[in-house]
Every structure is written in structure tokens, then in C-alpha cells.
Amino acid sequence: MKKENKPKNIIRIVDVTNRDGVQTSKLGLAKLQKTMMNMFLNEMGVYQSEFGFPVTNHETNYINANLELVRMGALKPIILEGWVRAIKDDVIKAAKMTNVKDLNLSISTSDQMIQGKFKGKYGRKDIVRLMVEAVKTAKKKGIRTIGVNAEDASRTDLDYLVEFALAAKHAGADRIRYCDTLGYDDPFSIYDRVATVAESCRLPMELHCHNDLGMVVACSVSGAKAAIDAGVDAYINTCVNGMGERAGNADLVSVILAVKYSSGFRKKYALDERIDLSCAWRVGKYASYAFGVPIPINQVGIGSNAFSHESGIHADGYLKDKKNYELYDYKVLGRGEPDIIETGANITVGEYSGIKGFRNVYDKLEVKFKNDEEATRILELVRYANVHTQKPLTREELVFIAKYPDIAKNIFTMTPK
Ligand SMILES: [Zn+2]
Numbered sequence: 055m056k057k058e059n060k061p062k063n064i065i066r067i068v069d070v071t072n073r074d075g076v077q078t079s080k081l082g083l084a085k086l087q088k089t090m091m092n093m094f095l096n097e098m099g100v101y102q103s104e105f106g107f108p109v110t111n112h113e114t115n116y117i118n119a120n121l122e123l124v125r126m127g128a129l130k131p132i133i134l135e136g137w138v139r140a141i142k143d144d145v146i147k148a149a150k151m152t153n154v155k156d157l158n159l160s161i162s163t164s165d166q167m168i169q170g171k172f173k174g175k176y177g178r179k180d181i182v183r184l185m186v187e188a189v190k191t192a193k194k195k196g197i198r199t200i201g202v203n204a205e206d207a208s209r210t211d212l213d214y215l216v217e218f219a220l221a222a223k224h225a226g227a228d229r230i231r232y233c234d235t236l237g238y239d240d241p242f243s244i245y246d247r248v249a250t251v252a253e254s255c256r257l258p259m260e261l262h263c264h265n266d267l268g269m270v271v272a273c274s275v276s277g278a279k280a281a282i283d284a285g286v287d288a289y290i291n292t293c294v295n296g297m298g299e300r301a302g303n304a305d306l307v308s309v310i311l312a313v314k315y316s317s318g319f320r321k322k323y324a325l326d327e328r329i330d331l332s333c334a335w336r337v338g339k340y341a342s343y344a345f346g347v348p349i350p351i352n353q354v355g356i357g358s359n360a361f362s363h364e365s366g367i368h369a370d371g372y373l374k375d376k377k378n379y380e381l382y383d384y385k386v387l388g389r390g391e392p393d394i395i396e397t398g399a400n401i402t403v404g405e406y407s408g409i410k411g412f413r414n415v416y417d418k419l420e421v422k423f424k425n426d427e428e429a430t431r432i433l434e435l436v437r438y439a440n441v442h443t444q445k446p447l448t449r450e451e452l453v454f455i456a457k458y459p460d461i462a463k464n465i466f467t468m469t470p471k
Pocket residue numbers: 074235262264298299
């Protein structure tokens with residue numbers, strides 16, 4: 055593509071696995087697993103990870119330890135942003151409890167939720183007032199990027215939503231997150247609504263969609279298209295493997311593939327150039343292992359059947375020219391790397407391991423220790439890691455602990471108040 059033809063505005067990814075993903079009912083991630091997700095997302099070129107809850111006590115050490123990884127350059131260039139309610143007190147607490155520099159402030163904007171949640175305590179005007187107060191407080195506290203989330207935006211009166219977005223902008227917000235909290239939009243309705251908000255407030259738009267009606271990826275990319283067409287940047291919220299509350303959020307890999315390869319987007323809309331799909335398979339596998347949720351065989355891109363052809367006409371056509379039945383090559387996704395934990399005969403390392411087995415495992419990972427003292431210290435941390443995840447540790451987790459022992463220690467430390 056010639057430089058002058060390059061579209062000005064960009065679609066970037068804000069992954070919310072470590073916030074919406076871990077809100078998935080009956081499931082969650084240990085703090086080490088959340089940390090590994092941030093590392094993987096960074097490797098994949100994701101612009102921002104919504105990495106947790108800065109006002110939740112048990113997240114404090116995890117949050118500060120991950121921000122320390124940013125400071126050390128181990129998590130770079132990804133932005134780690136925290137999620138809080140759009141109220142002044144949450145912002146003050148977040149700034150006090152953590153070193154978080156980027157925040158998304160969330161508040162419900164639909165009449166259904168204003169009435170159904172606040173039960174007459176707040177009306178539309180109060181919602182705007184609380185949000186403006188929160189944004190101004192965040193500004194005062196030196197927060198670098200302030201996103202304002204309109205929860206249930208898809209069921210919010212459109213004029214009010216525009217008024218809300220404009221108030222956020224005037225208070226100093228950098229982005230508006232359009233939340234299709236219940237998956238109520240369709241790809242056409244979200245396009246029109248996001249276009250109206252983007253054209254009126256001229257702020258970059260985030261698209262946060264859910265899959266209750268099975269349209270989550272279509273709605274996400276359609277909302278992004280509306281933002282770009284209106285001349286502002288778009289940030290699509292994703293979760294690895296489409297995790298997230300109820301029927302889930304937009305799957306990270308599906309969104310990237312849709313923007314890169316679909317007829318209406320490819321070469322017409324610019325995806326963040328940092329996106330690297332070559333670790334997609336490994337990231338999907340890791341999330342599946344960490345959450346304990348198998349990848350369906352027909353999962354987009356990374357399911358075991360995503361590149362399998364069996365019926366006569368398809369197999370014959372594929373063998374003649376794979377482009378007959380495939381839009382992209384499996385190699386693009388880094389498929390076929392070894393499993394994330396050792397299979398076959400092997401020694402594992404866990405909460406009751408001794409030094410001999412531990413040495414054997416780390417020798418295989420080609421990690422060397424300076425002396426016995428260092429090895430014993432790492433063994434102790436590995437034991438705690440296993441107490442913490444209750445699963446055999448993956449190669450990447452083991453290497454992480456050896457490489458960043460002080461960070462690992464902080465992540466495992468949790469002292470209830
Ligand atoms: Zn959500």
C-alpha cells in the first residue's frame with residue numbers, strides 16, 4: 055500500500071481477559087496466570103490490557119508487581135489499565151493503593167440500569183455528575199489515559215448517550231467505551247449508534263460487546279468501522295478464547311482475523327501494525343489451560359478442526375490449491391508448537407518438590423542457577439506458585455519465576471486486611 059493511501063485512523067486491541075474474562079462465572083485466573091496473560095498479550099502486540107481492579111485488596115500486589123514489570127521493560131510497550139467505577143472515591147482509592155497510570159471509569163447509562171440498579175437514588179443528571187467528578191479527579195491525580203465506559207450503552211437513549219460522551223470529553227476523558235453489555239446490538243444498529251456518538255463527540259471509541267445473541271465479533275468490527283468512518287480511532291475490547299461474562303466477549307483471534315482477512319476490512323481498514331498473530335495458538339492454549347476450559351474443535355483459527363478438510367469435494371479442491379478452501383494459512387497463527395506442558399514420561403515440579411527433581415526440570419528449560427542458594431530460593435517460589443495455581447506449571451511460568459523472582463514473590467503474596 056502506498057503511504058499516501060494509508061487510512062489515518064487505526065483499529066487497536068484492548069484485551070479485557072484479566073478483567074471481564076476473570077469475571078466469568080465459576081472460573082477465574084490466579085495472579086501468576088493473569089501476569090502470564092499480560093506477558094502473552096504484550097508479545098502479541100495488543101495495545102492495552104485491562105489488567106485488573108485497582109481498588110480490590112487482593113489485586114494490589116499483583117497490580118503493583120505488573121506495573122513494576124512495565125518499569126523494568128519486561129512488559130513493553132503494552133499499556134496496563136485498571137477498571138474502576140466512575141465515582142470519585144474509586145479513583146482516589148486506585149491512586150492511593152496502586153501505581154496505576156491508566157484507568158477506565160465505568161458507570162451505567164441506560165434508564166433500565168439507572169432505575170433498576172440505583173432504585174431512585176440517582177437519575178440521568180446524577181450519572182453525568184458522578185462521571186464528570188470521577189474524570190476530573192483522575193485528571194488531578196495525573197492519570198495518563200482516562201477512558202469513560204457507558205455501561206449498557208446499547209440500551210441507552212441515544213441523545214442522552216451523546217450528552218454523556220460530550221460531558222466526559224469536556225471533563226478531560228480521552229476515550230469513550232461503548233458497552234453493548236447485554237449483546238443487544240446487531241452489526242447495523244451498533245454502526246449507526248457509534249457513528250452518531252463518534253461524530254458528535256470526536257473522541258476515539260472503544261467497542262465492548264457481548265455474545266448473548268451470537269453476534270459479538272460482527273458487532274465489534276462494525277462498531278469499529280463506524281468510528282473509523284467518522285474519523286476517530288477505534289479500540290476493540292477482546293478476551294482470549296472469547297471468555298467473559300455469560301456467553302462471553304469478542305474472541306481476540308477472531309477479531310484480528312476479521313479485520314485482517316474479511317472482504318470489507320482487508321486493506322481498507324488499518325489494524326495496529328504491532329499485532330503479531332504468530333503466538334495466537336500458544337496464547338489460546340495457555341488461556342484454555344489456565345481457565346480450565348477446552349478449546350472447541352471448531353474454534354476460529356485455533357480449534358483442532360479449523361484447518362481440517364475431509365469431504366470429497368473439499369479435500370480434492372484443497373489438495374489442488376489450498377486457497378480453494380482456506381483464507382489464511384495455519385502457519386500465520388503459530389500452530390503446531392509443542393504443548394505448553396510436558397507430555398509423556400517426565401518429572402513435574404510442584405508444591406512438595408525437592409531440589410533434584412527441580413534441577414532436572416530447569417535443566418531441560420536450559421535455565422542455569424548461579425549457586426545452590428539461588429536454586430533453593432527459586433524452588434521455594436515454584437512451590438508457592440503451585441500452591442497458588444494448583445496446576446502443573448507451564449514452561450513459560452517456570453521461566454518467568456526464575457527470571458523475575460522478586461516480582462513472582464510479590465504476586466504470590468496476599469495478606470487479607
Ligand atoms: Zn463486559
